[in-house]
Amino acid sequence: MKKKKVLTDHKRLGKIFLPPFTHMLGPMQEVSWVKTVLPELLWIALIHDYHGLRKGIELISELGRVARSCLKSKALIIFGAISSFGELDDEQKNSIRNKLTSSGALFLIQKAILPLIAFYPECYLKFLFYHEPSPTDRSKENLERLKSVIDDLYDKTSKRAMMVQATMTWLGFDSGAFKVHKDGTLLANFPEIEKYPLTNLSKKVAASIRAAINMFFIETHYPVHTEWPTYFWNHGLQIDRCYFEDASNG
Numbered sequence: 001m002k003k004k005k006v007l008t009d010h011k012r013l014g015k016i017f018l019p020p021f022t023h024m025l026g027p028m029q030e031v032s033w034v035k036t037v038l039p040e041l042l043w044i045a046l047i048h049d050y051h052g053l054r055k056g057i058e059l060i061s062e063l064g065r066v067a068r069s070c071l072k073s074k075a076l077i078i079f080g081a082i083s084s085f086g087e088l089d090d091e092q093k094n095s096i097r098n099k100l101t102s103s104g105a106l107f108l109i110q111k112a113i114l115p116l117i118a119f120y121p122e123c124y125l126k127f128l129f130y131h132e133p134s135p136t137d138r139s140k141e142n143l144e145r146l147k148s149v150i151d152d153l154y155d156k157t158s159k160r161a162m163m164v165q166a167t168m169t170w171l172g173f174d175s176g177a178f179k180v181h182k183d184g185t186l187l188a189n190f191p192e193i194e195k196y197p198l199t200n201l202s203k204k205v206a207a208s209i210r211a212a213i214n215m216f217f218i219e220t221h222y223p224v225h226t227e228w229p230t231y232f233w234n235h236g237l238q239i240d241r242c243y244f245e246d247a248s249n250g
Helices: 033-051 053-069 082-087 090-103 105-119 140-153 159-175 186-195 200-217 228-239 241-248
Strands: 011-013 016-018
Touching: 033 053, 033 082, 033 105, 033 140, 033 159, 033 200, 033 228, 033 241, 053 090, 053 105, 053 159, 082 228, 090 105, 105 140, 140 159, 159 186, 159 200, 186 200, 228 241
Parallel strands: none
Antiparallel strands: 011 016
């Protein structure tokens, strides 16, 4: 029996291979880092902040893998953007929560993203909590932590923002939705991003990651009609008008 060549179902653009149908969508549109990407990837930054980079990526990867294992199809959903979790049904959410409870990961994830869920009750990740956050969870300390992490994300070339984008890219690799040619592309040196911004190569890899991040926010991988980014900034005005008004215009 003749073996199917690896990536034969992907479209090659230079050294990057796009999944089936992605290349049929035409040129990718620029996605606003502040208005769209930041709210979608904030949970990743919160987990990094609370658990550190290595443990954080371990937990984030586990959540993505568990979520995919609960799907009723073999769709290559990345589960990096918050809105991707909004596509799950109640049965899938319960299954994810139960599996993460069994592994011990659920509590660790809850601790990290609590400020987000406490102040944003409509967040699509709220299903990871068995109970609604209490009024004490909406503390000044949790709000300041949330704002501090957001502050560090405005500049998408900052260390924290780059680690968040790198994690999103890793989730693309881990899901099988994103592949790169091993030779001649900077993303083939992906592990070098851990040294950012201390080496020239890490800076070049970071630039490639930033250039690729938009592909995770096209219809193939992302529910483009989601209301989460708009809700995030609008609700933020109710939490702290001065801060979020300035932030959303950043």
